[in-house]
Amino acid sequence: MFDTLICNGTLVDGTGAGARQADLGIRNEVIADIGDLGDATADRTIDATGQVVAPGFIDIHTHSDLTLLAEPHGLSKILQGVTTEVTGNCGYSPFPISPERTETLRETLSSVFGDAVPWTWQDLEGYRQAATEIGLAINIAPLVGHSAVRGMVVGFEDRPATADEIRAMNYQVDQAMAQGAFGFSTGLTLPPSAYGDTAEIVALTEAMARWPGRIYTSHIRCWSGYHITGVQEAVDIGLATGVPVQVAHMAVNDPRHWGEADTVIEVCEDAVKSGHDVTFDVYPYDASSSGFSQCMPTWAQSGGPAALLSRIRTPATRLQIRDDMLEEGLFRGWPWLWDRLLVSTTHTEAAKPYEGLTIQEAAHEMNLEPVDAALTLMDLDDARLTIIFFYRTEEDMCAFLTALFQSR
Numbered sequence: 151m152f153d154t155l156i157c158n159g160t161l162v163d164g165t166g167a168g169a170r171q172a173d174l175g176i177r178n179e180v181i182a183d184i185g186d187l188g189d190a191t192a193d194r195t196i197d198a199t200g201q202v203v204a205p206g207f208i209d210i211h212t213h214s215d216l217t218l219l220a221e222p223h224g225l226s227k228i229l230q231g232v233t234t235e236v237t238g239n240c241g242y243s244p245f246p247i248s249p250e251r252t253e254t255l256r257e258t259l260s261s262v263f264g265d266a267v268p269w270t271w272q273d274l275e276g277y278r279q280a281a282t283e284i285g286l287a288i289n290i291a292p293l294v295g296h297s298a299v300r301g302m303v304v305g306f307e308d309r310p311a312t313a314d315e316i317r318a319m320n321y322q323v324d325q326a327m328a329q330g331a332f333g334f335s336t337g338l339t340l341p342p343s344a345y346g347d348t349a350e351i352v353a354l355t356e357a358m359a360r361w362p363g364r365i366y367t368s369h370i371r372c373w374s375g376y377h378i379t380g381v382q383e384a385v386d387i388g389l390a391t392g393v394p395v396q397v398a399h400m401a402v403n404d405p406r407h408w409g410e411a412d413t414v415i416e417v418c419e420d421a422v423k424s425g426h427d428v429t430f431d432v433y434p435y436d437a438s439s440s441g442f443s444q445c446m447p448t449w450a451q452s453g454g455p456a457a458l459l460s461r462i463r464t465p466a467t468r469l470q471i472r473d474d475m476l477e478e479g480l481f482r483g484w485p486w487l488w489d490r491l492l493v494s495t496t497h498t499e500a501a502k503p504y505e506g507l508t509i510q511e512a513a514h515e516m517n518l519e520p521v522d523a524a525l526t527l528m529d530l531d532d533a534r535l536t537i538i539f540f541y542r543t544e545e546d547m548c549a550f551l552t553a554l555f556q557s558r
């Protein structure tokens with residue numbers, strides 16, 4: 151007698167074994183038997199004829215940290231079979247925070263998190279309690295993000311951390327691990343995480359090394375010229391600390407290097423062959439999305455979103471931002487392909503009419519140069535503009551999706 155019997159389905163059990171016909175009996179919320187259970191009885195029987203029965207999928211890279219609290223049923227994921235989400239990616243976690251810097255962190259993370267719910271916690275434990283009180287339909291495996299930790303300890307300025315600050319950040323990472331964080335993430339083009347050098351990241355990743363099973367995930371430094379060295383930096387941090395590495399949303403974004411996915415995969419493959427735990431996640435499409443603010447010169451972002459907005463609204467600094475954007479290119483050297491940058495989400499009525507247009511198209515409507523249209527859109531949208539970047543090729547994404555490598 152089972153509580154629930156799922157019969158006549160095609161079972162894919164997640165061990166790597168092939169699909170097979172099998173029934174599945176559940177008792178006390180645990181799978182009690184698998185096989186031909188045709189004669190068994192159950193309080194509830196589900197006929198899965200023509201369906202696949204599988205363990206819940208784990209979405210390894212999400213930013214549902216706050217949206218799940220606002221939409222606790224997580225239907226968009228549940229309906230895809232996802233039952234566990236890894237949150238806190240790209241250096242962005244909603245903890246730890248200090249009361250005096252919460253607002254700047256909230257503004258910094260809003261392009262990814264939205265304004266779904268008020269922040270009523272200060273650390274992972276408080277966040278866990280808030281999530282538990284709401285009652286989520288999905289499991290969360292939260293990473294602690296470098297931007298949150300650095301924002302709390304160092305602030306949002308573009309400067310190296312002092313030795314004392316590195317110790318204080320190390321302590322915060324350790325605390326998050328003690329409270330059950332699944333790992334530590336960086337977002338090395340996203341301030342303030344972007345302001346940390348390799349030595350700082352190693353020092354913080356070392357805080358995790360004494361907590362077995364935790365991972366280091368990195369949205370790499372994909373500046374111009376870094377498409378290989380950025381991946382190598384993540385791998386080297388894993389080698390230096392003995393912590394498993396996950397490279398986030400692997401891609402070749404720089405148009406001058408499209409088609410070089412195999413070279414990037416090789417960096418991971420070499421580390422895996424020599425016995426290190428290195429993996430990557432990848433979007434199953436050739437675009438990516440994030441706040442447009444990270445495309446502004448780094449100096450212009452120093453101090454956080456309010457400081458960036460004020461520089462955009464001050465004629466002299468706006469002119470310098472414009473000059474640097476044109477001179478440096480996108481991400482310090484990629485060509486600006488304005489017809490491949492699409493305005494996805496805006497936050498003000500003034501910017502809303504431009505949603506769905508490329509910056510090229512918006513520039514045409516505004517009768518401006520694309521760079522001026524981009525800055526005008528940032529101004530209109532209080533520097534919160536979200537953009538979809540069509541800076542990847544399907545060929546590269548297919549290579550990443552089909553890459554298979556095994557350790558010794």
Ligand SMILES: [Zn+2]
Nearest residue numbers: 240369398399
């Ligand atoms: Zn990212």
